[in-house]
Amino acid sequence: MENAKLKISIIEDTAVIRKNLVLFINMQENMEVEIEASSMKDFYQKVESKIHFESNILLLDIGLPGQSGIDALPELRSRFPDMEIIIITIFEEEHIILRALCSGASCYVSKKAGLGEIVQAIEVVQAGGSYLSPSIAREIVNHLMGGRVSKATILSDRQKEILEKLSQGMSYKSISEELFLSVETIRTHVKKLYKVLQVHNKSEAIAQYIKGYIK
DSSP: OTTOOEEEEEEOSOHHHHHHHHHHHHHSTTEEEEEEESSHHHHHHHHHTOSOOOOSEEEEOSSOSSSOHHHHHHHHHHHOTTOEEEEEESOOOHHHHHHHHHTTOSEEEETTSOHHHHHHHHHHHHTTOOEEOHHHHHHHHHHHTTTOOOOOOOOOHHHHHHHHHHHTTOOHHHHHHHHTOOHHHHHHHHHHHHHHHTOSSHHHHHHHHHHTOOO
């Protein structure tokens, strides 16, 4: 299975955007689109029609007809717990970003991004990282720098440093190389900070960091 391609599904109601995503992703040597859908209903129908649904990544728009992408996140996380969800949207408002991340999205990419950045986000997520478009990250940072009150935690300085780098989309391997630590040491720190923050996964930990609960 060494040459197996990364399977990706897309839910996007704007036909020209959807077609461009499909064409560009299928041009990548290690990726292929499994399902393209225009709504949540369309997506679920196509999943049900398949004998095996294998997508590793879902590119999800928010402004969909019928059920919105953000409202669909809890059910998607429940039905496909191993599938990473990347939000691709025009919405850059802070409360929408936070809601998406808290609901289980792995990444949040602006539609202002080029197709190359979207593929980069896919690669980052597949490597175990998380990704925010620079414009999205800038908005969050600006908000936090505006003096939002934070809840104290007992994370160590090293754990805070690692969590900050995770929120920037860095993989365990990249963090280990930058901090001159082994990947296993990074994993140990991450497991400990999960316990301190009382979260179960990386998305929940990053969401707490973005919310300003951690200083």
